[in-house]
Amino acid sequence: MFKELVEPFRHPYPKSVIQQQGDSGRKKRAKAKDWSGTLGRLWSYLAQRKAKLTLVLVMVVFSSALALLGPYLLGTAIDNYLQGSGGKPWAWFLLGLGLIYAGSSLTSWLQNIWMIEVAQETVYRMRSDLFAKLHALPISFYSKRQQGEIMSRVTNDIENVSSTLNSSAIQIFSSVLTLTGTIVVMLYLSPILTLLTFIVVPLMVFGMRWITRRTGPLYKQRQKDLGNLNGYIEETLSGQRMIKAFSQEERVLREFRARNAAIRRSSFWAQTISGFIPKLMNFLNNFSFALVAGIGGVLAIYGQVTVGVIIVFVEYARQFTRPLNDLANQWNTLLSAIAGAERVFEVMDEDEEASDENGVQPIDQVTGKVSFSHVYFSYESNGDTLEDISFTAEPGEMIALVGPTGAGKTTLIQLLSRFYEHGRGTIAIDDRDIAAIRRDSLRSYMAFVLQDSFLFQGTIRDNIAFGRLDASDVEIEEAARLANAHSFITRLPQGYDQILGLGGDGISQGQKQLLAIARAMLANPAILVLDEATSSIDTVTELKIQEGLQRLMKGRTSFVIAHRLNTIRQADKILVLKEGQLIEQGNHTTLLEQGGFYSELYYGHFQEQDEENGG
Template sequence: MSRVPADRQEHGVSDPPAPAEQATESAPAAPKTLATPVRPPAGGGPFGRGPFGGGMPTEKSMDFGPSARRLIRRLDPERPRILAVIALAVLSVVFAVIGPKILGRATDIVFSGVVGKQFPAGSTKEQAVEAVRASGNANLADMLARMDLVPGHGIDFAELGTVLAWALGLFAAASVFGWLQGYLLNDATQRTVFRLRADVEDKLNRLPLKFFDGQPRGELLSRVTNDIDNVSQTLQQTLSQLLTSLLTVIGVLAIMFVISPLLAVIALVTIPLSMIVTGQVAKRSQKQFVAQWAHTGTLNAHIEEAFTGHELVKVFGRGPEVEEVFRGRNEDLYKASFGAQFISGIIMPTMMFIGNLNYVAIAVVGAVRVATGSMTLGDVQAFIQYSRQFTQPLTQVASMANLLQSGVASAERVFELLDAEEQAPDPADAVPAADRRGRVEFEHVSFRYEADQPLIEDLSLVAEPGHTIAIVGPTGAGKTTLVNLIMRFYELDAGRITLDGVDITAMRREDLRGQIGMVLQDTWLFGGTIRDNIAYGNPRATDEQIHAAARATYVDRFVRTLPDGYDTVIDEEGNNVSAGEKQLLTIARAFLADPSLLILDEATSSVDTRTEVLVQHAMAALRSDRTSFVIAHRLSTIRDADLILVMEAGSIVEHGTHDELLAARGAYHRLYSAQFSGALVAADDEMAG
């Protein structure tokens, strides 16, 4: 089901189309608020926004730093949880860092026990050391001097058990604190993403219709779904790891300096080298990630459009062209994705190589210092563990660089949507809805989609309460634009429109649209029961009111033939009811809303003649005692209109009743003759004239 912004789901708007489907006859060029291609006007080709129009969007990326900081700032409401996460992470890292030092003590106990067993019992440690030194092995004597050696005694298993128990307890505590940290951080990040989704939804409801006219639906959906999901995954997987890695590096580095400043300096050499490698690779891969998500949105837009117009693609035999476009865009996505993953993937093996070099250097230097008695074997063993703990966070951070860059690239696209220009807000001192009489007046109205392309200039007209105003004219004359201005889907360039004497810009959009019912040529039904679809016009309606609206609009007669009646479920595409039945349902929806002003936009153009009679009767019941604007190409449907406006190029060139306009033998007469006196002859005469 096409998503409909909430500001168009007002009470009384019976048939809200998906944003991109609200195509006007002179639709605007794409807005420049997002980095999307300027698309041709809707209806400008066989498919309008179909699979053969538009170019590749060029994505202008923000800087990585500002985008990442803006994403992190969205965590501000979760500050208490984040502080708790930091505290738990500190405790977890402290316990995890102390563990290897204690295990080093266990190694010394085992080594001292094995070596001590080699000397005769009853002698002292000093005697054993002097005996070794006297034998000419000074290095071994120095090493024994640093050991907790008891000649003749083996391994002290009691002390060893105590040390191992402490180590086990520390590691267990570190794991528990790490689990709690992950739980709280998961809660904080999911709440943040929840608010981000809510902000995007609210933003979509505040965006003007012209924004959606210029956005491929697949591209917009990709930002709202794929990009936000990617941001969620990035926050979830990187925040905890980055925090833990940073604290681990600090803690490990501190204890490494305590054990051996020389070996700590050797370990530090890897930091600037790692930063240089990571920075250079990240700089090259970020552009690829931005391109990857831009191409993802473009491919989604193409797929969505191709499947939406699947029948037309088949009818016109354009399958090969659609497949060719898909292959091209899929290839672009493949190249961008491959480049992003390959370039960022270089970081991990490079960091592992640097880490292994650091490991070798520490092992060699540490062995020499043990041999010279400068360090114990347990300290070297602990230091080697710390060197792994030191390089592992750096390697993990490097391995997350591709995920982090991908997430920030997605965040940029979401932020661009959040930064798009919004429609003018409702006035703070909005005028409440006046008496629902339905009098509409255009006062010197001017409007154009593009500044250099005039459309409606200095238009004035009055629709009296209860009258039916028919609007006719060739395609592109501005008929649909006229009713869109009444609905305030677009803002005027000059003049004003009043409803019952109140300027519509002085009213809240909700109040304005609550007085208007709309039935469009393109019917819109959602996946749900027939009862739910009718009640969409008035959610508070009772079953009796729903049935009364259905009977008045000839819906009841076909609903009664269905096995489940009003509980019949309509699928998302509405394929289990005919086109005429769908149109009758939309009319029943508007009838139930009981609007004071009714807009019918080509509401019978897609049904057969027999069904048109039913639809006409239903619309006649709907128009009773209501001001109605009827846009029609079938002139036979508006013969009884109180006033017919003939529009050409945004201006009203004729107005009057059906008989008056035929007698004037002007533009209306030409349109009427084209339909009822031979379209081809009339067209030839007009071209010759």
């Protein structure tokens, strides 16, 4: 029975992972992302509220001083009153002692309130900076990471920093001050008893070192496991339709349990090992108490110290180990916060999309001429995804991209919009190299209507206006009419003010496409990128979409990832891609006459597809 209970926790973490993570931690410390660097960056955020932070520190100093003064007065009272040495009346003593403890409570309350304010403003700025950074990163950053893992950095990791700043920062500073003050007063009262108290320090240092060397890597591993789990949850929630369509619920549950178990293991060992800290500190605290009381009593018999001094020392011995105990307990919280902060700053240190835009200029006008000249590109270091691509699209032309899956159609579009940067060769718009054009300026002259049109949670009006935020209601409705979307919008209960759910939930796929066309229509771009697939859409809606697309493309240079024979026939130029190479280009008639790869595609796929659809 015991073996069955323990078995789930048998895992490489106790040895191999701790060693492995420790090695990786040492490697990280060799670089810029060490603890001191992380703490320095956290301080740069805290320092923006120096005045309030200074008040917090002043209150901590007063609170620590008053906490030290109370036991000292008690010892003095014992020597002066209980032993009959005379002194001031008890009433004055009790009043002073009451004021001291009241002041200690007041300063503690003020420091906590003010520190929470500073901490929350700090976390607010960190979260805002991180979110802004996420919008400045290139598409390649997101293609290599799960969305949930990225979200974990904005939520869980930031929250770890928040909880630490709220409580641990004050606790650590207060403990250091209390510890320093306690040592000074103890040395003043009795150096011999002070040395006795110090006996526990080597034991404490050795025990803490043993524990923290193991908990540090485990807390980092826990944050990593938590990010992986969040990413998997987000992925499975987004893909629920596909999971249910293929009846893969059991497989998804198995993989979730595996990731969940990874968090259980890392959290189990991190918290189990860190749980030794209070046990160790309690033992040392009692040991120190017994040592001071026993030897102090012997010294009192021989007149080396007074009874009051022993009482003060017993209390200070407890105060001496308590700050160490607090530091030990808060150290684990600090480790967790540093692990979270490191993950946040890792994202902030990523190269921004605009980091290579030195000397680039915006463009004031685009006619729509696009040219690729011997362009090469690869997602990885080995091999080319696109190889020696050359063509020219004149203003207003419709360019159809044709080829099998993985031929490079989407990649070509991503290079044109600078979501990725090409390697060799030149991509130019109006005979101007796009590398010399600011990305935001370039994209402001482009619009996208994709197969899976993304809509934001909000009103239909806001989603159409996303193409141009300063558009008036009249312009929004005119764009909707041109896209054939106005009729279905007006039939909705709230019309243009109808609230859509996340991802446009609440309307059909065809209606989403019409709204995407209206959004692009309102943006009034010079260059269009269309993935005009209309599969699984009824015929009436398809005709409306095609009509809206024709209006949208009129007079604009359009790049269409073609799925329909009708689109290919209308194209001014067809680019035939295969395995990353542009093997043929020309219009529909010319390419059929050549009898090449396009002819095979046409007779083997497009014509067959058109016949199935009754075209």
